[in-house]
Amino acid sequence: KNCLKKLVCQRQTIGGLVRLAFPWVLWHIWKARNKLCFEQVQSSALEIITKAREEATIWLNLQGLLPECLKPSPIGPGDTITWLRPQGSFLKCNIGSSWAAPSSVSGASWIIRNTRGKVLFHSRRSFSGVVSKAHASLLALSWASTAVQDLKLKDIVFEFSSQEAANALNNPVEFPSYYYMCYDVFKNIYSVPKSSLSLVSDTCNQAAAAIADSVTRDHLVQSYVAAGGPRWLSDLLIREASTC
Numbered sequence: 372k373n374c375l376k377k378l379v380c381q382r383q384t385i386g387g388l389v390r391l392a393f394p395w396v397l398w399h400i401w402k403a404r405n406k407l408c409f410e411q412v413q414s415s416a417l418e419i420i421t422k423a424r425e426e427a428t429i430w431l432n433l434q435g436l437l438p439e440c441l442k443p444s445p446i447g448p449g450d451t452i453t454w455l456r457p458q459g460s461f462l463k464c465n466i467g468s469s470w471a472a473p474s475s476v477s478g479a480s481w482i483i484r485n486t487r488g489k490v491l492f493h494s495r496r497s498f499s500g501v502v503s504k505a506h507a508s509l510l511a512l513s514w515a516s517t518a519v520q521d522l523k524l525k526d527i528v529f530e531f532s533s534q535e536a537a538n539a540l541n542n543p544v545e546f547p548s549y550y551y552m553c554y555d556v557f558k559n560i561y562s563v564p565k566s567s568l569s570l571v572s573d574t575c576n577q578a579a580a581a582i583a584d585s586v587t588r589d590h591l592v593q594s595y596v597a598a599g600g601p602r603w604l605s606d607l608l609i610r611e612a613s614t615c
Contacts, residue, residue, distance in 0.1 A: 396423040425561045454575045454611040456488050457528050461565075464519055466531040467579030468511035470504050471587040477507035478586025480579050481515035482600065483524070488612025490600035494518060495582050497592040508533035509540075509552040511583065512568075516559035518596070525564035532576040540568075578604055578611065 399422050403414040457463040462483055469478040482493040496514065501507045512531060519527055531537075539546040543553040560568050573580065581604060585591045600608045 394427075399423045399426075426558070452572055452574050453614055454577070455614055456484070456486055456612070458486065459526075461486070461526045461528050462491070462524060463528045463530065464515060465576050465579035466511050466515045466529060467576060467581070467583035468504075468508040468531075468533060468536075469580070469583040469587040470501055470507040474587075475499060475501050476587060476592070477501040477510060478583040479507070479511035479514055480582035480586075481511075481518060482579050482582065483519075483527075484612070488608070488614070490608060492522070492596060492598055493582065493600055494594075494596040495586065495591070496594035497586045503535070504533065505535035505539050505546070505549060506552075508536035509549055509556060512536060513552060513555045513559060516556065516563065519563055519566075520559060525566070527563050527566045529560060529566060529568045530571045530576060531568075532571055532573050532580065534570070537570045578607055581607070 396419070399414075399419045403419050406412045406414060454465070462485055464481055464483045467478075467480040467482075471477070477498045478495065479498060480493065480495045483491045485491060494515075498507070498510050501510065508531065512529075516529065519529075539549045540553050540556065543550050546553070556568075560566050578600070582601065
């Protein structure tokens with residue numbers, strides 16, 4: 372903290388986050404300089420500042436050092452009890468997870484739908500060596516948000532239904548074994564333009580949960596990504612697409 376304090380700009384006329392982000396600005400300027408020297412790739416000033424602000428926000432939030440006015444809203448349960456279609460230009464990515472304690476295997480899934488409730492993509496995979504429900508859920512969140520980045524998507528509403536993962540994300544310092552996993556989740560979510568992350572009730576996340584459950588219940592451990600939704604969930608997906 373003493374080192375951080377020395378590097379923080381003290382000029383009060385500069386915005387709080389900008390002052391706190393000063394070490395990250397220096398770091399990304401140095402990285403941009405090296406990239407130009409060794410790869411002949413020039414980074415824009417906007418790109419440097421944006422990346423610095425994103426990483427500073429994540430780290431300071433995890434350390435509990437972010438000013439109250441700049442802190443993201445806590446991840447809490449919503450009021451809805453059924454899946455709702457996203458609005459405007461947004462897509463909705465529901466993320467599911469399951470965990471089998473005896474085998475230490477977990478299932479993870481994500482399913483992306485548009486404003487008409489049409490499934491664009493879905494995916495499933497398994498993880499081994501998983502020690503808890505929170506571990507399983509954080510793995511699923513990190514993997515799913517990385518997949519969305521790989522698909523070059525934006526305007527994403529991420530939803531999940533694990534209270535255990537929400538507890539860790541809201542208070543990462545109190546969950547030291549999951550600290551870096553929380554960092555990865557926040558970093559991935561922030562990297563998707565115009566994204567948000569929300570905890571929802573189990574009834575709002577049925578499709579993703581069912582796909583994840585198929586890993587631990589039916590031992591379907593093969594990973595895949597597919598366009599559209601799984602046929603065996605067609606009734607549920609049609610019913611949810613009809614909701615307002």
